[in-house]
Amino acid sequence: MPSPTDSTAPADTTSPTGPTGPTGPAARRSDATRAAILDAARERFAADGYERATIRAIAKDARIDPSMVMRYYGSKEGLFAAAVAVDLRIPDLAALPRATVGETLVRHFLAQWRENEVLTALFRVAASNPAGAERTRGLFRDQLLPAVRRVCPDPEQVPARAALVAAQLLGFGLTRFVLRFPAAVELHDEEVVAWLGPTVQRYLTAPHP
Amino acid sequence: MPSPTDSTAPADTTSPTGPTGPTGPAARRSDATRAAILDAARERFAADGYERATIRAIAKDARIDPSMVMRYYGSKEGLFAAAVAVDLRIPDLAALPRATVGETLVRHFLAQWRENEVLTALFRVAASNPAGAERTRGLFRDQLLPAVRRVCPDPEQVPARAALVAAQLLGFGLTRFVLRFPAAVELHDEEVVAWLGPTVQRYLTAPHP
DNA sequence: CTTGTTGGCCAACACTTGTTGGCCATCACC
């Protein structure tokens, strides 16, 4: 499986737009199309899940031919991998007042979930697609676990505490953004923070019961 | 959409096994096959989700012809509806010591989830299938909401508290049984009760923050 | 102007899906 960042497109040996400027690698004419495909893919995966988000539908949304998707991303799996490359940008919990880590995390995840439909796409797919599930486990392992480690002194307890935090945050995201329980949708963000904040705080810092 | 209990099979006007006994409606010769189909369907839906759980695969598991599935359940949607008819059997929270409702609920859901793979099937499907999502909203509305109402005096707060409970319980079920985060799988049930019990207790009985 | 590369589309392939209709064996009942 190709990494999320590389494409299966022909290697860019020579830059058609002249020498690469100092601002980054050469911008190709097709970059706009590539981005349009990724946007459409995220939207479709978030709305329909993996199987029903067809390449034809994604291509139609991006206003290009389905075969272009294959040329740029190799396969549907490659497209998915590229579309849901997520960086949670979890703040450094060790740099915060210890009593506020719970509330901070809840606020952060609410914001992330709302502004990035990629999370909805990822979890919708993860529920019924092995590759998607593996991707979420990677997220947990590589991003949440290290963050929790910064706030929990006993390394032995880190996985359990991180799992509890994940269950709570992911559970609320699921009920609100994926399953769309009306009661979860209608809660104000401040209420959510007030309820979930202390829970996450306890999972992170309370002594093992 | 047919109700979960009725099938699209030809109406049983005359009982082939003689007059109906006092133990219930006539047992038909095909009942074993019907049950085998439902079992196989639950297993496949739980393992693969809606789209990849093909009727052909389900029929193969049940050792019958795919066309039988159509005859007995009308369509794939009808089969799904029949396969994931779930009764959570939530205990009457008003009959319990008020301080134990949280722990009781957590224990109850852990048991339900483990012994009934139907929950895994339902939530796996719900994440990417509108009909499945609607089904989970019905579960929330018709089974969890009334249970919470029995323990919460203020009707105005019931939906929010129920949503929080659902988020926590469903979130853990998701991480352990659907996404299979190792850290969530390895937690002992008693640890889960010790951590989640107080959370659910607070969501149910603590004063509005 | 020629030439080679890049971006793009069209048409098709091979396969799987849900679904349907027809045919045959079995069994209860007259």
Next chain:
DNA sequence: GGTGATGGCCAACAAGTGTTGGCCAACAAG
């Protein structure tokens, strides 16, 4: 024994899927 319903399978259909290869226009380099 006849007869009709019931349980079951086989073969096919139409639609939709991911994927592939070939063709064409635009444009930069020589």
